[in-house]
Amino acid sequence: MTLLWIIVRPAEAVARFRERPSWVAPFLVLTVAGIALLICRHPEAARLTLEHLPASATEADHDRVRSILDRELLFRCLFLPVRLLIGWGSFAVLLDLGCRSLLGTRAAGFRHFFALEVHAESVLLLSQIAVMIAQLLGMHTFNGYPQIHPISLAAMVASRPDFVLTSLLGITNIFTLWYLFLLVYGAAVFCGTRMRRALLPVIAVWLLSVGFDLGVTSLLRDALHLSL
Numbered sequence: 001m002t003l004l005w006i007i008v009r010p011a012e013a014v015a016r017f018r019e020r021p022s023w024v025a026p027f028l029v030l031t032v033a034g035i036a037l038l039i040c041r042h043p044e045a046a047r048l049t050l051e052h053l054p055a056s057a058t059e060a061d062h063d064r065v066r067s068i069l070d071r072e073l074l075f076r077c078l079f080l081p082v083r084l085l086i087g088w089g090s091f092a093v094l095l096d097l098g099c100r101s102l103l104g105t106r107a108a109g110f111r112h113f114f115a116l117e118v119h120a121e122s123v124l125l126l127s128q129i130a131v132m133i134a135q136l137l138g139m140h141t142f143n144g145y146p147q148i149h150p151i152s153l154a155a156m157v158a159s160r161p162d163f164v165l166t167s168l169l170g171i172t173n174i175f176t177l178w179y180l181f182l183l184v185y186g187a188a189v190f191c192g193t194r195m196r197r198a199l200l201p202v203i204a205v206w207l208l209s210v211g212f213d214l215g216v217t218s219l220l221r222d223a224l225h226l227s228l
Contacts, residue, residue, distance in 0.1 A: 002026060006119040006182060007126075013119065014186045018108060021115035030121060031084060035077045037128055042073050044135050091209055092117045098201035099187050108190030116186040120179050127175035171210065180206060 003026050005013035046069045050062055057065075092114035099113070180202065188198035 002119055003029060003122050006122060010182055010185060014116065014182075014189050017112055017115045017119070017186065018189060021108075021111040023111075023115040023118045026115075026122075027084070027088075027118050030118065030125060031081045033125055034080055034084065037125070037132065038073065038077055038080065041132055041135075042069075045069075088117050088121060089114060091205065094205045094208065095183070095187065095202065098205045099191050099198070102201045102204075103187070103191040103193055103197060112190050113186075116183065116190075120182040120186070123175055123179045123182065127173065130175070 002013050002016060002022070005016070046066060049069060050065060053061065053065065092110060095117065096110045096113045183202045183206070184195050184198050187202055188195045191198060
């Protein structure tokens with residue numbers, strides 16, 4: 001129920017986290033939903049990958065790549081819980097340290113911030129579902145580039161800019177703002193301060209996380225000569 005509360009009644013959800021920072025059941029629910037989303041989006045992802053094969057590729061080459069992608073899907077589904085646990089846990093650690101450094105005293109610890117992060121991720125899951133629905137409806141921003149969020153600044157750009165700029169514009173959407181609001185509100189409650197003070201550590205940690213992800217992706221793109 002807290003996954004529903006964080007969306008429709010965030011004040012009550014955060015108050016509950018402060019008293020009892022539970023996260024196991026919501027984590028399992030989001031993990032199962034994430035695996036289901038991976039499976040649902042796999043056919044479209046495989047189609048886009050096959051479209052990037054050179055014109056000289058034979059039907060046998062297409063079948064071989066399709067088989068590799070199918071096997072990779074199983075690995076991604078099995079590894080997803082570990083990846084989410086590490087990613088969300090690392091973010092919660094940074095958020096805890098950032099609030100401790102910039103806001104001082106607080107009535108919460110790592111478990112509280114981890115519970116907050118896990119529940120807030122439900123909003124980003126809704127964001128991914130919105131992207132999938134847009135793909136199914138054929139709402140493609142940039143010809144042949146359907147990964148763009150349909151409700152973002154990137155969807156308003158008439159041409160395809162650089163990958164990094166496209167990614168930054170893509171994450172500038174209503175779901176990201178909603179997610180950040182939940183983190184800021186939760187940090188303010190946990191630290192007993194105003195939201196405008198809690199805004200600084202939350203935004204700083206989020207920008208650090210976004211910068212790290214984009215940096216790693218850019219390095220891999222250049223090293224492997226990928227087309228993103």
